[in-house]
Amino acid sequence: MKEVAVIGGGMTLFRRRLKETGKELSYLATKMAMEDAGIQKDDIDMVVMGSAPDAFDGIHMKGENLLDGAAAAGKPYVRVFNGGGTGVFAPIAGWWHVASGVADVCLVVCEEKMGSCYPHPQTAFRHIWDPILDRPLNPNLVWLFAMEMNRYMTVHNIKKEDIARVAVKNKRNAVGHPCAQLADPNITVEDVLNSEVLAWPVQRLDISPPSDGAAALIYCSKDVVHKFTDDPIYVAGVGWNIDSTMWTNRDLYFPRYVANAAKMCYKMAGITNPRKDIDFAEPYDPFDYKELHHMEGLLLCDKGEAPILTREGVTQRDGDLPICPSGGLLGVGNPIAATMGQKVCELYWQLAGKAGKRQIPGDPRMGVGQAWGDIMQMSTVIALRRG
Amino acid sequence: MVEKKEYKEWPPFAPGTHLHDSDIKEKKVNYTWWEPEVQYSWSLGPAMSKFLQGLKNGIIYGIHCKRCKRVLVPPRSFCEYCYGPTEEWVELKDTGTIETFSISYIDADARRIEEPILIGVISIDGASPQHGFMHYFGEMSKDEIKIGMKVKAVWKSENEREGSITDIKYFKPLKGGAE
Numbered sequence A: 001m002k003e004v005a006v007i008g009g010g011m012t013l014f015r016r017r018l019k020e021t022g023k024e025l026s027y028l029a030t031k032m033a034m035e036d037a038g039i040q041k042d043d044i045d046m047v048v049m050g051s052a053p054d055a056f057d058g059i060h061m062k063g064e065n066l067l068d069g070a071a072a073a074g075k076p077y078v079r080v081f082n083g084g085g086t087g088v089f090a091p092i093a094g095w096w097h098v099a100s101g102v103a104d105v106c107l108v109v110c111e112e113k114m115g116s117c118y119p120h121p122q123t124a125f126r127h128i129w130d131p132i133l134d135r136p137l138n139p140n141l142v143w144l145f146a147m148e149m150n151r152y153m154t155v156h157n158i159k160k161e162d163i164a165r166v167a168v169k170n171k172r173n174a175v176g177h178p179c180a181q182l183a184d185p186n187i188t189v190e191d192v193l194n195s196e197v198l199a200w201p202v203q204r205l206d207i208s209p210p211s212d213g214a215a216a217l218i219y220c221s222k223d224v225v226h227k228f229t230d231d232p233i234y235v236a237g238v239g240w241n242i243d244s245t246m247w248t249n250r251d252l253y254f255p256r257y258v259a260n261a262a263k264m265c266y267k268m269a270g271i272t273n274p275r276k277d278i279d280f281a282e283p284y285d286p287f288d289y290k291e292l293h294h295m296e297g298l299l300l301c302d303k304g305e306a307p308i309l310t311r312e313g314v315t316q317r318d319g320d321l322p323i324c325p326s327g328g329l330l331g332v333g334n335p336i337a338a339t340m341g342q343k344v345c346e347l348y349w350q351l352a353g354k355a356g357k358r359q360i361p362g363d364p365r366m367g368v369g370q371a372w373g374d375i376m377q378m379s380t381v382i383a384l385r386r387g
Numbered sequence B: 001m002v003e004k005k006e007y008k009e010w011p012p013f014a015p016g017t018h019l020h021d022s023d024i025k026e027k028k029v030n031y032t033w034w035e036p037e038v039q040y041s042w043s044l045g046p047a048m049s050k051f052l053q054g055l056k057n058g059i060i061y062g063i064h065c066k067r068c069k070r071v072l073v074p075p076r077s078f079c080e081y082c083y084g085p086t087e088e089w090v091e092l093k094d095t096g097t098i099e100t101f102s103i104s105y106i107d108a109d110a111r112r113i114e115e116p117i118l119i120g121v122i123s124i125d126g127a128s129p130q131h132g133f134m135h136y137f138g139e140m141s142k143d144e145i146k147i148g149m150k151v152k153a154v155w156k157s158e159n160e161r162e163g164s165i166t167d168i169k170y171f172k173p174l175k176g177g178a179e
Helices: A022-037 A064-071 A086-099 A122-128 A142-158 A160-176 A190-192 A222-226 A255-270 A286-295 A305-312 A329-332 A335-349 B021-025 B046-054
Strands: A004-011 A047-052 A076-080 A104-114 A197-200 A212-221 A233-242 A280-282 A366-373 A376-386 B060-065 B068-071 B089-092 B095-108 B112-125 B132-136 B150-155 B167-171
Touching: A004 A086, A004 A222, A004 A335, A004 A376, A022 A064, A022 A212, A047 A064, A047 A086, A047 A366, A064 A076, A064 A104, A076 A086, A086 A104, A086 A212, A086 A233, A086 A335, A086 A366, A086 A376, A104 A335, A122 A142, A122 B089, A142 A160, A142 A197, A142 A286, A142 B095, A142 B112, A160 A190, A160 A286, A160 A305, A160 A329, A212 A222, A212 A335, A233 A255, A233 A335, A255 A286, A255 A366, A255 A376, A280 A335, A286 A305, A286 A329, A286 A366, A286 B060, A329 A335, A335 A366, B132 B167
Parallel strands: A047 A076, A047 A104, A280 A366
Antiparallel strands: A004 A212, A004 A233, A104 A212, A197 B095, A233 A376, A366 A376, B060 B068, B060 B089, B095 B112, B095 B150, B112 B132, B150 B167
């Protein structure tokens, strides 16, 4: 297996609605990543596109619609998709293009345009429920997360204010991110607790916003990395796992599929003690409780311990284990697949010392990114390391 | 190869143009419009057909996986873990336990509603632990509902039932085991 290095990253503005088409957004993110790596279209061997449900863009099989923007015309190209897991799965697929030796340079582009679904993408979410048992009950997707959050809170006796701290941290972290949609330097726990109740225990400020945006990442094989950089960042490990779709037959308090994906990744990366070996992480945070749930799934702490670490400040950017230093989905925005910008590009920028105002102190050597999707059942995990 | 752009911070800028909702409503930007009209008819397959026929008759069915020794609800034609066929149908009680719930102030389209919907997952008595389905709760207030609460199905009248999950209207509190 070839060692795979990250040599470029890029992302667009994240907003509820952007003027540019999905194809144009893909172009803008890709151009930025090319400038970072110092390459042009001819240098790219293969392209992977990640984009979540077609129903948001309203274009069936949208991979074909997007490919010109992803510098893929005339090249081997594939779109991969597993719901919210896509933002980390697309870079996993890009990794195997290079690790297998079939490509020396591979571009990964992730795009999402949720604003096209008018007036609100929630309407498209209705189509992911089981048609036989769930849809006759007229469900709203937020119900799923409310039920998972309630189970998690009840099993561990977690207070809502300890969950709200995650939203506050991430929206404040996002202040340093030029693409951020919901950065807020002054937000407080009270603001989150006083925000509108949508489906208890989920309140408005517990949720990340729907967004338009794109992100891009460029890999090369270790064989050619000397042409691009003297201080490469490498993919240390990858993992992915999915549990049964029968979500009413699982105890939702712990995401065992995240733990399975993490163990697969850590084995490849030689991580034996996650809490000690991992310097910072970007777990998927579409809801504030998900960051905590995923920290536990990623084995960064014991079950039920994540809210305590958060309360004690351990997960702040200058804490012992920075979590979501990018500002995450809660602060930067949630254009589903394009959250590769926070979950993987950010690992690269942090490890390369290029994160500017968001740079975590010290000398981070190992970062882990994770995404989560489908019906609370799928997780994708990637570890990047310096040197 | 082209020359690398060196910036101190990445991303160095945020390309893209923000549109406001009013830009669309007031037609300040060019856009095009499409409303798909698609209809589906799903056949239910053998397992779900039997389950929904059971509901029409006021019975909740589970199915036994002999290899895993589990009674599965919702029933399925095969076991997803041991990957063997499921065989014996089991008539279950119409009572169970609230595994989790939500108090929803939004409907399916995220419209705000005054009277909250109580929704959750019920594990059905007589099935394996954690085996059950999502449904509504009624005859209880949002202050009374709790994880671990014992509940019982409230059925539609026989002539109203049509072989749907909504043949059960909701689950109500089961007090002191009495009906």
